[in-house]
Amino acid sequence: MNTKSDAPSSSKEFDKVYSSAFLHWLWGDTRIPKELQDLVANNHPKTSLELGCGLGRFSSFMAEQGIKATGIDFSGVAIEKARKRIEDSLQKPSLLVGDVTNLAMLKEPFDVAFDIGCFHCLNEVDQQKYEQEVYRLLKPGATLLIWALNHAPIGIKLNPDYMARVFSASFHLKKSAFSRRRIIGSHWYWLVRKD
Ligand SMILES: C[S@@+](CC[C@H](N)C(=O)[O-])C[C@H]1O[C@@H](n2cnc3c(N)ncnc32)[C@H](O)[C@@H]1O
Secondary structure, three states, X not given: OOOOOOOOOXXXXXXXXXXXXXXXXXXOOOOOOHHHHHHHHHHOOOEEEEEOOOOOHHHHHHHHOOOEEEEEEOOHXXXXXXXXXXXXXXXXXXXXXXXXXXXXXXXXXXXXXXEEOOHHHOOHHHHHHXXXXXXXXXXXXXXXXXXXXXXXXXXXXXXXXXXXXXXXXXXXXXXXXXXXXXOEEEEEEEEEEOO
């Protein structure tokens, strides 16, 4: 049965979490996942898009690799904090306030996209909008890497069959891997944009 927790889901709720000094400590695993490092090593992207970038640490990593990196998050508080953090960096990502279900402000197709903990915040309707937006913004054959909890905070159970179905119109699920990145069960998903 799908049961919704009281985890944040709106931009206002996320703003509140990001305004607190310690409430988002759970997302504080800032080590760069090997899966993200491999995304760079295997695809040699010139451009990257991060969905739900939060404090922007993973997009900063991409920028440090010489990639033109863009990160999007609908929490204005998170983006403000992220921009402050990178003020003195030489290789900065572009960090924007925006909703991953409507990215009309972005036009340029990206070489890769990734999402570490945002997709599992979306309800079913928003998952479909996300799928269409990421399809529009990725080049044919490009990879979308997603890390998501098996028991999404929004109350939906995610697994490889579910993800393959949500993305079936425009992506194929090339690979998935069980993960204990946040101790509780989760998966990495490698989705490839169809032509
Ligand atoms: C669990 S946090 C992960 C943040 C970051 N990826 C990390 O690992 O530190 C999920 C992020 O997704 C963002 N988010 C959730 N729904 C979103 C939406 N519809 N549009 C844009 N960002 C969203 C939240 O504001 C939050 O920053």
